[in-house]
Amino acid sequence: MKKIVLFLCISLITSCNSQGKRALVGETEYQQKENARFKDASKSPLKKKDLKKFKGLDFFPVDSAFVVTAKLTRTKNAPVFEMATTTDRKPLYKEYGTLNFTIKGKDLKLTIYQSQDDTRDEKYKNYLFLPFTDDTSGNESYGGGRYMDVMTTDISEENTVILNFNNTYNPYCAYNDRYSCPLTPRKNHLNIEIKAGVKAFEKH
Template structure:
């Protein structure tokens, strides 16, 4: 059971579901050091309620964004709004980029970040960018990235379009 848009939802899972039994892994880009960058986390004065869409039409998610991460990629200064992550001080960024819908899942990818250092530095390892459940099934209620997290550069790192969605 989960809460989405202020409502309770139930997620039945069947052990013999074809999506589960036929699953044979998710293709990913070959890891490369160029996709590991150091950024600077800046906390907002107060967490900012940030409304984002969802993979299911008509549903919205609201997260309290604690800050943003600024970094450089492909010679271009960029920034991502961060949401609370897993673990103490951890962050999560949802993003799309110029590969979205081409070689990576169109709606979103996620990148978990360790807690920033005392000076605000944080490492973004895009080799670890992952798909959310909506990349595999139309029944998932995944959040979409906020508009400012649509990167104009290709991030050819991390997980690609799942084979179940036509990826190779």
């Protein structure tokens, strides 16, 4: 009898824990990882009052129309420049190249950048930085734009790369003004609604 009671208790605890996790699952592995990271107080950019009420980030529905193949044209002899941020901080970046792609029949172009700090960091040396705004910015999505990470290792020999706008994220400034975030250059505005990826965050 004791074994049965113990089994039932364990089952109930497991069930409760799994229900708690399900609330943060999300539609994709990417969304699951983002929600888990934001829930973790040691990693989350959220303010304490927002973290207490956090149940998960709000995402647009996953849409394969926003997974595209882009053609990369590398920028030769690109100068290092100071990128404007939300504070006085001026991190050093370099234009890595331009990306040409099509979404829903519309030809689009974005400039992709490489952080000069990242090139000296073994963990991030293969990361490229792709900030953009679109016609949802300031409404359904964060007004300052969204970011996408692209890896140099994902660029093919033909200089093509897959861009998955479902996996875009907000700068930390969207959640907490104590962070310093790069501002999206004006030329990286897309004249289309990118209804994919993370939405604007409602602060409490």
